[in-house]
Amino acid sequence: MIDNAATVLDAAGVPQPTFVHGVQQMPMHGRSMLPTFDDAAAPEHRDTQYFEMFVNRGIYHKGWTAVTRHSIPWKPTEMPALDDDVWELYAPDDWTQAHDLSAEQPERLHELQRMFLIEAARYNVLPLDDRRFERFNADIAGRPQLVKGKSQLLYEGTGRLSENSVLVIKDKSHAVTADIVVPEDGGEGVIIAQGGAYAGWSLYLHDGRPTYCYNFFGLQRFKVRGELPVPPGEHQVRMEFAYDGGGLAKGGDVTLYVDGDKVGEGRVEHTVPMAFSGDETTELGRDSATPVNDDHGSDNRFTGRAAGCRSISTRPPRTWITRSVRRNSCGSRWRASRWDSCDEGAVRMGPLGAPVIRCASACSRSGDDYWIEDDEGRRAFHVNGRRCASARPSCWRTRRATRSPRFKSAS
Secondary structure, three states, X not given: OHXXXXXXXXXHOOOOOOEEOOEEOOOOOXXXXXXHHHOOOOOOOOOEEEEEEOOEEEXXXXXXXXXXXXXXXXXXXXXXXHHHOOEXXXXXXXXXXXOOOOOOOHHHHHHHHHHHHHHHHHOOOOOOOOOOHHHHOXXXXXXXXXXXXXXXXXXXXXXXXXXXXXXXXOOOOEEEEEEEEEOOXXXXXXXXEEEEOOEEEEEEEEOOEEEEEEEEOOOEEEEEEOOOOOXXXXXXXXXXXXXXXXXXXXXXXXXXXXOOEXXXXXXXXXXXXXXXXXXXXXXXXXXXXXXXXXXXXXXOEOOOEEEEEEEEEOOOOOOOOOOOEEEOOOOOOEEEOOOOOEOOOOEEEOHHHOOEEEEOOOEOOEOEOEEEEOOOXXXXXXXXXXXXXXXXXXXXXXXXXOOOOOOOOOO
């Protein structure tokens, strides 16, 4: 497999890149197979190749092969010591690996074992890591994440995102908020889904009612539904998952909101701890391949518009006070209405799970001072509805207050 990229570049006459976007690239390990395309009798371009997967190891050199099976990846047994692994040796004419020659030719076996260590060091295989399920979860494995931070915004039309391309929300509290437009004849279909029929989650409308489905390895589907259908027009549908904590694969409480009003709640008894799927993906507005939920078949495309969706994880979900702040339409002026009650310095979640509303003083009526800031600390408006910054409201993100030029800081 490592020779494929080198072969494609060679056939296209494109040199291997040394820098990409200013970042120096590691030299490709593969070699071009192009010479064999025109000459079937061309000599082998590679006479040595190592193999390692889940610490099962092997080395090929000039026809000879040495291999050892450290463990069977799908069997959760205690890992043996590396020094206890038994190596086998096979001759060039024994391509079925039926006759182990390790006892007859120990010197050749030791030579190949030494060659494996040299190749493994050259190509960054070391140190050997025989952890199994932990390696699927970057948080546990200590592996860098492709998506960093505590929130991610996905837009309408996004689809086929691999699991490593989206925020990790497993084994932690999280929230998912979507801006949707429901047509006049009612909404139906998937707003956002991750995974497939054998593990994953989905937020969708079924018979017009907001529904959250958590699929536990295809064995159980936990569903939480709203009480009433979402009416036509622009709305915000939000799911909050309060994780029980205390380890992996625990359950949690699910709460559904529409425009800030709680419309449903329920329970997920246990969750997927490591990975939903190796080939199923995350999509907005549909759930292709195998669907997470069984309320829709393959015809699950959302009949309205899923204009945007934000995932927030690694923090406890917080509910914004009903009717505190609303958005008329995308990019339009924000308006303030009655703030029910709050203490000085309170921090509350706003629409889309994005803005943070801060009370400057104890308040119980409309007109007391509070404001919304964007990521750079710019105030967006006060209760009179006056816009104080040019940043679009749909681009604001959650940010705890540090200091305001007008009020003392909120913590």
